[in-house]
Amino acid sequence: MKSYTKYDPLVEYVLRSADNTLILGHRLSELCGHGPVLEQDIAITNISLDLLGQSRMYLQYAAQQIGNNETEDTLAFLRDGMQFRNCQLTEQPNGDFAHTIIRSFIFDSYHFYFCQSLKSSTDSSLAEIAAKSLKEVTYHRKFSSEWTIRLGDGTAESNERMQKALENLWPYSGELTEEDAVDAKMAAEGIGVDLKDISGSINDYRNNILERAGLKVPEKVFMHSGGKKGLHTEHHGYILAEMQFMQRAYPGLNW
Amino acid sequence: MKSYTKYDPLVEYVLRSADNTLILGHRLSELCGHGPVLEQDIAITNISLDLLGQSRMYLQYAAQQIGNNETEDTLAFLRDGMQFRNCQLTEQPNGDFAHTIIRSFIFDSYHFYFCQSLKSSTDSSLAEIAAKSLKEVTYHRKFSSEWTIRLGDGTAESNERMQKALENLWPYSGELTEEDAVDAKMAAEGIGVDLKDISGSINDYRNNILERAGLKVPEKVFMHSGGKKGLHTEHHGYILAEMQFMQRAYPGLNW
Numbered sequence: 281m282k283s284y285t286k287y288d289p290l291v292e293y294v295l296r297s298a299d300n301t302l303i304l305g306h307r308l309s310e311l312c313g314h315g316p317v318l319e320q321d322i323a324i325t326n327i328s329l330d331l332l333g334q335s336r337m338y339l340q341y342a343a344q345q346i347g348n349n350e351t352e353d354t355l356a357f358l359r360d361g362m363q364f365r366n367c368q369l370t371e372q373p374n375g376d377f378a379h380t381i382i383r384s385f386i387f388d389s390y391h392f393y394f395c396q397s398l399k400s401s402t403d404s405s406l407a408e409i410a411a412k413s414l415k416e417v418t419y420h421r422k423f424s425s426e427w428t429i430r431l432g433d434g435t436a437e438s439n440e441r442m443q444k445a446l447e448n449l450w451p452y453s454g455e456l457t458e459e460d461a462v463d464a465k466m467a468a469e470g471i472g473v474d475l476k477d478i479s480g481s482i483n484d485y486r487n488n489i490l491e492r493a494g495l496k497v498p499e500k501v502f503m504h505s506g507g508k509k510g511l512h513t514e515h516h517g518y519i520l521a522e523m524q525f526m527q528r529a530y531p532g533l534n535w
Numbered sequence: 536m537k538s539y540t541k542y543d544p545l546v547e548y549v550l551r552s553a554d555n556t557l558i559l560g561h562r563l564s565e566l567c568g569h570g571p572v573l574e575q576d577i578a579i580t581n582i583s584l585d586l587l588g589q590s591r592m593y594l595q596y597a598a599q600q601i602g603n604n605e606t607e608d609t610l611a612f613l614r615d616g617m618q619f620r621n622c623q624l625t626e627q628p629n630g631d632f633a634h635t636i637i638r639s640f641i642f643d644s645y646h647f648y649f650c651q652s653l654k655s656s657t658d659s660s661l662a663e664i665a666a667k668s669l670k671e672v673t674y675h676r677k678f679s680s681e682w683t684i685r686l687g688d689g690t691a692e693s694n695e696r697m698q699k700a701l702e703n704l705w706p707y708s709g710e711l712t713e714e715d716a717v718d719a720k721m722a723a724e725g726i727g728v729d730l731k732d733i734s735g736s737i738n739d740y741r742n743n744i745l746e747r748a749g750l751k752v753p754e755k756v757f758m759h760s761g762g763k764k765g766l767h768t769e770h771h772g773y774i775l776a777e778m779q780f781m782q783r784a785y786p787g788l789n790w
Contacts, residue, residue: 360784403539518777525776529615 285363293466294406295355296508297394299366300337302350302356304387305331305376305514306523317375323423327384330416337409357527361517362510367451371507371516378431378438378445384424386449389486390456392421393478402470417458425489432493439494446490447498454503457482462508537689540618546600547620548721549661550610551763552649553593554555554621554632557611558771559642559776560586562629571632578678584637585671592664612782614771617765626762633686633693633700639679641704644741645711647676657725680744687748694749701745708759710735717763733760 287295299510317320336422339352342449369387374380395417398410459467459475466472506512526533542550563583570576594607624642628634650672653665686693714722714730723725747754761767781788 429655517780521780522773524780525772525783528780 285359287342288345289462289465290403290471291342292462293409293472294338294342294345295365296340296367296462297409298335298355299364300330300370300387300391301338302335303364303385305335306327306519307370307372308384310379311374314354320520321393324380327416327423330413330420334409334413334416338411341405341409344355347473353527357524361520363441363511364507364510364512364516364520367452368504368507368513369449369456371513371519371523372449372452373515375445375448376441379449380448381424381427381431381507382442382445384420385428385489386453386486387456388417388421388424389489390482391417392477393481393485394473397473397478401472403526406471416477424510428489428495429493432490434493441495443495446495450498451501451504453503455505455507458503458505540614542597543600544717544720545658545726546597547717548595548727549597549600550620551622553590553597553610555625555642555646556586556593557590558619558621558774559625559639560584560590561774562625562627563635563639566629566635569688579635582671582675585668585675589664589668589671595671596664597742608782612779615768617763619765619771619775621762621767622707622710623759623762623768624704624711626768626774627704627707628770630700630703631696632705633696634707636679636682636686637704638701640683640725640744641708641741642674642711643676643679644744645708645733645737646672648736648740649728652728652733656727657713661726677730683744684748687745687750688725697748697779701750703782705750705753706756706759709756710760710762711761713763714759715763 286292295364304329308324308331310322312325313321313326315324338356343350343352343355354525365503369383372379373381374383392414395410395414399414401407401410428442430440433439456481457475463472463475466478467474487497504513541547553576557652560583563579563586567580567583568576568598578596589612591607594736596643598605598607624638627634627638647669650665650669654662654669656665683697687697688694712730712734716728718727722729722735740751
């Protein structure tokens with residue numbers, strides 16, 4: 281019975297980005313056909329597809345490193361919860377539109393500086409994935425930032441709902457830039473991003489947008505973490521159940 | 536690849552009751568820990584367990600008829616959507632408490648007369664399952680009827696929400712008593728319930744309760760059907776994904 285697996289540091293590191301984009305991409309795909317207006321429905325579905333495309337690149341690279349007949353598909357569809365390395369933020373439910381937007385805003389503001397820095401990785405595969413992703417992530421950040429401002433600085437009700445979403449999701453923001461041994465090793469080798477290095481830019485960016493949105497950054501918040509190490513919230517299992525049903529029920533299924 | 540399977544008429548017939556109770560039991564189990572007050576939370580969880588217990592008896596009997604190493608577990612956890620024979624009513628989402636109650640009220644009012652009649656089946660296994668179930672189902676019907684009256688005849692808002700739930704779910708009521716070739720054959724052989732025969736009692740019972748609840752029976756409604764033949768609504772796949780994840784991910788898993 282597979283459960284927790286420890287991979288090589290490089291694989292661990294690549295899976296974090298692979299799973300952040302896979303799980304958030306899946307969450308956003310749940311909204312396809314359910315957006316509040318058609319244009320945003322399509323925008324969110326496009327962002328979802330961007331993230332799934334980025335995830336595929338990371339997963340292919342991770343599978344290549346692991347060997348053993350592992351593929352992007354086996355990694356996406358046959359790992360169980362504790363083998364997933366996404367930050368807990370990305371698995372949080374869509375909630376109302378405010379939660380969807382705030383979750384993306386917190387992630388995108390991190391993701392932009394992460395990709396910008398990873399572009400200079402000494403690992404040419406990662407550098408290439410980051411360069412390709414950055415164009416898309418620039419748009420994602422613009423999209424979620426603009427909606428954050430529009431709804432935060434909108435009606436009394438929209439402001440209240442955005443503030444509530446911010447308070448609910450902010451405790452999951454810390455893990456994105458929390459450096460552990462794998463992050464430190466990869467950064468030291470020039471392969472990974474120095475999270476301490478990009479934290480300042482991320483904070484400045486967030487503070488600026490949230491101020492324009494009339495939203496208050498929650499203070500003295502306990503930050504959850506564990507996703508990077510395979511510890512997930514209750515929502516994660518339901519995502520996998522849906523996402524993996526087909527390959528679980530019909531192993532080796534092909535188009 | 537397994538998909539639609541045609542079973543012997545007796546197995547088809549048994550699976551209908553097995554799957555009605557399994558799927559509604561699963562739906563009600565989703566509410567465990569989420570009821571509006573503790574006492575009702577426990578009541579609903581108990582009803583869920585009753586239904587799952589009934590389902591096990593039907594599934595064991597069906598597995599015995601099928602042979603081929605089929606067991607209650609393989610039938611519950613390894614069939615795909617089109618092999619399930621539950622009426623579409625039972626797979627409808629919990630929605631708000633009004634939807635949960637109305638769904639149970641529609642089902643229980645059918646289920647009571649169904650079990651009462653099945654008790655006289657010439658098939659001693661079915662007669663025995665029905666006799667055991669009837670005690671529980673009598674309580675289920677009392678529970679959902681009392682809540683239907685309390686909420687229907689409650690505040691303006693509770694009445695409105697109950698009426699809305701009734702309108703949303705009534706179109707799934709017809710399938711329960713819609714006789715098809717399998718029902719007719721089983722009834723003719725004295726094995727199954729004559730659905731035409733119990734329809735009058737079901738209608739009288741429902742009308743009486745709904746009238747006391749101040750709720751109007753929707754008129755000229757298009758009745759959905761297909762569940763008995765393996766055709767399900769979009770909700771069904773999500774139920775299976777959750778319910779079957781463990782056995783799909785870890786085939787043959789034991790305690």
